[in-house]
Amino acid sequence: MASPRIGLAGLAVMGQNLALNIADKGFPISVYNRTTSKVDETVERAKLEGNLPLFGYHDPESFVKSIQKPRVIIMLVKAGSPVDQTIKTLSVYMEKGDCIIDGGNEWYENTERREKAMSELGLLYLGMGVSGGEEGARRGPSMMPGGSFEAYKYIEDILLKVAAQVPDSGPCVTYIGKGGSGNFVKMVHNGIEYGDMQLIAEAYDVLKSVGKLSNEELHDVFTEWNKGELLSFLVEITADIFGIKDDKGDGHLVDKVLDKTGMKGTGKWTVQQAADLSIAAPTIASSLDARFLSGMKEERVEAAKVFKSGGFGDILTNQVVDKKKLIDDVRQALYASKICSYAQGMNLIRAKSNEKGWDLKLGELARIWKGGCIIRAVFLDRIKKAYDRNADLANLLVDPEFAKEIIERQSAWRRVVCLAINSGISTPGMSSSLAYFDTYRRNRLPANLVQAQRDYFGAHTYERTDVPGSFHTEWFKIANQLKI
Numbered sequence: 001m002a003s004p005r006i007g008l009a010g011l012a013v014m015g016q017n018l019a020l021n022i023a024d025k026g027f028p029i030s031v032y033n034r035t036t037s038k039v040d041e042t043v044e045r046a047k048l049e050g051n052l053p054l055f056g057y058h059d060p061e062s063f064v065k066s067i068q069k070p071r072v073i074i075m076l077v078k079a080g081s082p083v084d085q086t087i088k089t090l091s092v093y094m095e096k097g098d099c100i101i102d103g104g105n106e107w108y109e110n111t112e113r114r115e116k117a118m119s120e121l122g123l124l125y126l127g128m129g130v131s132g133g134e135e136g137a138r139r140g141p142s143m144m145p146g147g148s149f150e151a152y153k154y155i156e157d158i159l160l161k162v163a164a165q166v167p168d169s170g171p172c173v174t175y176i177g178k179g180g181s182g183n184f185v186k187m188v189h190n191g192i193e194y195g196d197m198q199l200i201a202e203a204y205d206v207l208k209s210v211g212k213l214s215n216e217e218l219h220d221v222f223t224e225w226n227k228g229e230l231l232s233f234l235v236e237i238t239a240d241i242f243g244i245k246d247d248k249g250d251g252h253l254v255d256k257v258l259d260k261t262g263m264k265g266t267g268k269w270t271v272q273q274a275a276d277l278s279i280a281a282p283t284i285a286s287s288l289d290a291r292f293l294s295g296m297k298e299e300r301v302e303a304a305k306v307f308k309s310g311g312f313g314d315i316l317t318n319q320v321v322d323k324k325k326l327i328d329d330v331r332q333a334l335y336a337s338k339i340c341s342y343a344q345g346m347n348l349i350r351a352k353s354n355e356k357g358w359d360l361k362l363g364e365l366a367r368i369w370k371g372g373c374i375i376r377a378v379f380l381d382r383i384k385k386a387y388d389r390n391a392d393l394a395n396l397l398v399d400p401e402f403a404k405e406i407i408e409r410q411s412a413w414r415r416v417v418c419l420a421i422n423s424g425i426s427t428p429g430m431s432s433s434l435a436y437f438d439t440y441r442r443n444r445l446p447a448n449l450v451q452a453q454r455d456y457f458g459a460h461t462y463e464r465t466d467v468p469g470s471f472h473t474e475w476f477k478i479a480n481q482l483k484i
Helices: 013-024 036-048 060-065 081-091 108-120 133-139 149-162 181-210 215-225 233-242 266-276 282-294 297-306 312-318 323-356 362-368 379-389 400-422 428-440 447-458 475-483
Strands: 006-009 029-032 054-057 072-075 099-102 124-131 142-147
Touching (some): 013 036, 013 133, 029 060, 072 081, 099 108, 108 142, 181 282, 181 323, 181 400, 181 428, 215 233, 282 323, 282 428
Parallel strands (some): 006 072
Antiparallel strands (some): 124 142
């Protein structure tokens, strides 16, 4: 057998699974990990999973030298300094024309810094977002490579086979663009994922807390939703979760899971980038805030005692709703809110692309997210078609098809948000999505007053609706004269 064209360093579960996927597709692969037991574990898995062409190495030199020139090495290690350390360890043995690919969730500017440093050594560099979790890595993820186009062409044939395959639109991988664009797109993908998960959690909360649906009923509702417009990986796994009983006691496992959500940072980066670029992303931002608040478990327990006398529990106890109507309203509210979340993510990607000159194709991004990744959904095909119809679409909300769907669903959306507010149930994702829509669709906002206030106390000037130019008024002086 010819020596491998590709190697993979970093054999935690994602790394192991991606290496096995590559080998499974008929591409021999060398693997390496600093902790050698992980190498042996991966080699053993390769034998058990069909004598796959995977070869393990315990030292970096023999690992690098086992790969055909020009060598391609994927790293799947923790973002930050571990990436720099791995590059340092491997690049000593690499030669001009070889390529390093970082497959982790890295900050895009780090990728750009490393690409520049590697080019000075004659090495090529790619930052490649990989989405799909453990199962996706093994069976077919969505991959977002950015950086050296030459490096991408080296392994395009491998990536096209390893990626998730969607029958009507092909492999879920494409060359994203220059620099750190692959990492940036993966970061925003994760931000959209935060929004999606929060919106689903709010739908669950309203149905459970206000509608009094049991876990069995919730399982049935989400299973049914997954057959229509909400068909997606996240809705599918949500239905699964409601069907799983606790193996350590009575009842369902979901009720025993602590209500405290973790995070690794990509959602925070997304919101920070949105702020830096002046792009409104309230659905994604509210999902991040919800995670922060969930982390304050002990404070919330104490606050619940303080406000017990407020009668919030009584509101829910006395609430009478039509279950069937509520389920349908929540479905529509969830769908409309999702449109807003994706619109915000796409606008952020476009703004960054314009700033950096990446020339990213939003329709193509929607295509590669249709399979393999965490946010994969039938809905993404509609987004791709919207950008196919109009590549310069200002916002998904104004695409004729999405606009029609939002108009049809807005009454249900408003009913759900009002019901939640009146029931004392927080729905920050749905509420901020609705506020985003209502703000965006209005041709005049109260921003005129805010700008007048800015001019009053800070002489920031203002524009007029009737005369071009920049104006300043001595508001304080005039106000004082009027008070005399």
